[in-house]
Amino acid sequence: MIPAVSRPRLGAPLLSLALIALPAVTHAAAEAAPAALDRVEIVARPMAVLPYRRAHEVMARVRAASADRVELDLRLLGRDGQPVPGMVVRLLGRDDEDFGVLTLAPDGRLDFPWNDAALAADADFVTDRPKNSLSVRMTISARLPTTGLRYRDLRDAILAAREVRGAVLPWWLRLVTPTINFIDLCYPAPGATVALRDSADEPLRRADRSNVDDLGRPLHCARFTDNEPGLDPSDRIEPAPGWQPRYAISLF
Numbered sequence: 001m002i003p004a005v006s007r008p009r010l011g012a013p014l015l016s017l018a019l020i021a022l023p024a025v026t027h028a029a030a031e032a033a034p035a036a037l038d039r040v041e042i043v044a045r046p047m048a049v050l051p052y053r054r055a056h057e058v059m060a061r062v063r064a065a066s067a068d069r070v071e072l073d074l075r076l077l078g079r080d081g082q083p084v085p086g087m088v089v090r091l092l093g094r095d096d097e098d099f100g101v102l103t104l105a106p107d108g109r110l111d112f113p114w115n116d117a118a119l120a121a122d123a124d125f126v127t128d129r130p131k132n133s134l135s136v137r138m139t140i141s142a143r144l145p146t147t148g149l150r151y152r153d154l155r156d157a158i159l160a161a162r163e164v165r166g167a168v169l170p171w172w173l174r175l176v177t178p179t180i181n182f183i184d185l186c187y188p189a190p191g192a193t194v195a196l197r198d199s200a201d202e203p204l205r206r207a208d209r210s211n212v213d214d215l216g217r218p219l220h221c222a223r224f225t226d227n228e229p230g231l232d233p234s235d236r237i238e239p240a241p242g243w244q245p246r247y248a249i250s251l252f
Helices: 052-066 116-120 151-168
Strands: 047-051 070-078 089-092 098-101 124-127 134-142 182-187 193-196 204-206 209-212 218-225 237-239 244-247
Touching (some): 052 070, 052 124, 052 151, 070 151, 134 244, 151 182, 151 218, 204 218, 218 244
Antiparallel strands (some): 182 218, 193 204, 193 237
16 A cells, blocks of 8 residues: 655646644743654655656547557656666556556557546556656557558558647647658568569569667668559558568657
């Protein structure tokens, strides 16, 4: 059971770590021997790094705008942009309701919990690490079928990402954020190819474009746009094993 102590809220100044109430002392009693004080033990609460409501709202808008073709990846990383080994992440309500320990992938990606009770409790994501040692990163990724991939799936993922850009980013940020015009099918090692089974003109597309994963590691990618003159929507796309989809830019 986590002690019921107040915690700093994101965006609000921390006025005090602890307040200890002392008995009122009148002028007449000032010369008397000081009263003995009971020992007070202060137990620190885990540090809030992100309000659950804020993340929930963005996640829901991404789902709605993309018809569930795009997902938002939320990562909790160190200040250097790398995962923090052994970090514990919990979801705690404003009155210390404990919604449990959350799953954190090795790359820092959080398994986002859809929890109405946590939303009503004005919960926060909290960790066992100092807040100023962490960073929060949000990126989007395409939800593509792992088998039976068609060109229409790639095209629709690009169009859905554009809808997300318009629904989530404020107008002033859209002015400086490029429009997404392509999607990459990527591999960690060079030399891979993607088979275009129904294309007579281009049976293979080489993964010769550069991209990076969410931790900055290089990827080798085959690139597709939303307007491929040589491909029909129903054309089969067969990537070699080990691929991952990547948009060219991060929206957040």
